[in-house]
Amino acid sequence: MNKTHLMLTALGLVCALGSPLTAASTPQEDQAVFQNYFKQRFPHVPPDDFKNGAYALDPVGRENWEAIEEFPPYEAAIDNGKTLWKTPFANGKTYADCFPDGPGIAGKFPRWDKDRGMVVTLPLLVNECRVANGEKPYGYFLGPLAEINAYMAFESRGQIINVEIPADDPRALAAYQKGKEFYFARRGQFNFSCAHCHMGNSGSTLRTEILSPAFGHTTHFPVYRSKWGEIATLHRRYKGCNEQVRAKAFEGQSEEYRDLEYFMTYMDNGLELNGPGARK
């Protein structure tokens, strides 16, 4: 079957199912179109500034934010995370036994794990390290896991996102495609896709909130949000955005959210990691 034929078949299927998206383009093509979309939509934003979310677009918000960054609200989380990182488990081992390269490894995630046939993320592996050492797993949204995540993000600042979709395992591409479909699927009673708010309406306002561009969304997690009054993970944000449109949220580190993170982080390739972040 040649490529065109395949594409038409997929489109036919998609139409028949009423599903919103199909898989006709390569990840490289998607990424170029995606990044160019935002560069053209916001020509005054220097490309490496997209890591700053809504503040790349909003000079007033940015001023407040820069003032906040002088005494970052996530500092306590980094400190707690560092303490947790160093504190031995009951069996005497530490996280360093699971992560011999140290805490500054966020730039290597999310990544496709061929042996397990799934996308693995840093918070997932941190919890798995705990369980492997006889400790209880943490919750995936808030609390100690987000704090360890904050410490690791801080130690990884400056790394450049470079997610790979290995060509030697078609399941990796399939996971990427699932993440992409999730991103563009309308859901919930309000019938919105992620793209409705963070592509088509990015830069516009929902009440008083400026909708941040999707490009740059994964650079700075976990994030301390003044609204939440605490630091939380990327998957906590996904849950919040799902619930905003009255859609059912998925579990932290569910396959849905891991695949979504894989797609979104791949779209951000080339941007610098600058987590943890602060948002209003």
Next chain:
Amino acid sequence: MKFPCICRRRTPALILGALAIAAVGVASEMPKIDLTSGDPAAGKAIAMDRSKGNCIACHLIIGGESPGAIGPALIAMQTRYPTKEALAIQIWDATVKTPEAAMPPFGRHAILSQKELADVVAYVWTL
């Protein structure tokens, strides 16, 4: 990278970049709703209420506080809608007219009851 959906005659106008969402609006028709007895004051309350219509989240409405800007200003409605019925259809399901519309389908997804929809129509009709 375009995803024209071949079962529509044309792809929807708003293609997000070229990463298109060719959403096929599964529009169900608006049932007959009594639009004559809508209460504009009740409709205004619904339009401003975060847990109800929350129209103000996306539309500038004169007299409403901290409006959003995702949708067009709701102003001079009677010059743009020939009938209340036409306006009601837009609020029932904005994707009827614009398949890619980023506005919740208030009627089709039962976000508002028929009575509430009639009230909102009565209110918006006065704008």
